[in-house]
Amino acid sequence: EPEVTQTPSHQVTQMGQEVILRCVPISNHLYFYWYRQILGQKVEFLVSFYNNEISEKSEIFDDQFSVERPDGSNFTLKIRSTKLEDSAMYFCAKTRGSSNTGELFFGEGSRLTVL
Amino acid sequence: AQKITQTQPGMFVQEKEAVTLDCTYDTSDQSYGLFWYKQPSSGEMIFLIYQGSYDEQNATEGRYSLNFQKARKSANLVISASQLGDSAMYFCAMRSWSGAGSYQLTFGKGTKLSVIP
Numbered sequence: 001e002p003e004v005t006q007t008p009s010h011q012v013t014q015m016g017q018e019v020i021l022r023c024v025p026i027s028n029h030l031y032f033y034w035y036r037q038i039l040g041q042k043v044e045f046l047v048s049f050y051n052n053e054i055s056e057k058s059e060i061f062d063d064q065f066s067v068e069r070p071d072g073s074n075f076t077l078k079i080r081s082t083k084l085e086d087s088a089m090y091f092c093a094k095t096r097g098s099s100n101t102g103e104l105f106f107g108e109g110s111r112l113t114v115l
Numbered sequence: 116a117q118k119i120t121q122t123q124p125g126m127f128v129q130e131k132e133a134v135t136l137d138c139t140y141d142t143s144d145q146s147y148g149l150f151w152y153k154q155p156s157s158g159e160m161i162f163l164i165y166q167g168s169y170d171e172q173n174a175t176e177g178r179y180s181l182n183f184q185k186a187r188k189s190a191n192l193v194i195s196a197s198q199l200g201d202s203a204m205y206f207c208a209m210r211s212w213s214g215a216g217s218y219q220l221t222f223g224k225g226t227k228l229s230v231i232p
Contacts, residue, residue: 033219035220042206042222042223042224042225043160043206043208043220043222044222045219045220045221048218048219056219058219091160103162103165104150104162104210104218104220105162106152106159106160106161106162107159108158108159109158109159109160111158
């Protein structure tokens with residue numbers, strides 16, 4: 001089964017600080033996704049990323065969020081100026097193989113706590 | 116727009132018994148996919164089972180099976196022979212295709228399953 005590694009597993013930050021969450025997938029994957037889950041709530045789609053470009057984004061994914069693949073392997077989610085309501089679990093996800101079909105597999109998540 | 120409804124916020128089941136977790140969905144798409152994920156207290160999202168809307172047979176994966184009733188728009192998860200390690204939150208989700216070629220999952224609110232020894 002495909003593996004997705006996310007770092008950090010938990011990050012605590014002060015409001016207004018920048019945060020970068022990283023996802024390390026298998027290199028031949030083209031489609032990646034970020035989801036978030038506020039504590040006690042359902043999982044919500046943030047953004048999809050295909051071939052080094054944003055493919056689709058939700059209304060949650062506003063100007064303070066950005067994604068990129070800076071070195072061709074790691075896949076990052078950046079929050080420029082964190083707010084209290086950004087506290088959540090952030091999941092990176094990918095499909096099986098390099099295609100965009102079938103099952104979606106999630107990483108173990110990065111828990112962000114904004115104080 | 117897609118919608119997933121899980122009407123059971125919490126469920127209890129005796130160890131070794133079977134349990135059914137309910138999920139109903141709403142979509143105008145002809146082609147869609149349905150997923151179940153398990154989220155233990157540690158927080159990770161573990162893929163359990165997938166059913167495509169055109170699949171003629173119900174999906175099965177070990178002790179997990181998906182009771183797919185297309186006309187009723189339901190996709191219930193059945194866990195047979197429950198184990199203590201099955202205690203977790205369970206999320207039903209639906210795949211929808213975007214115009215950009217990627218797809219999004221829409222999740223339900225989840226059902227917290229507790230297995231009693």
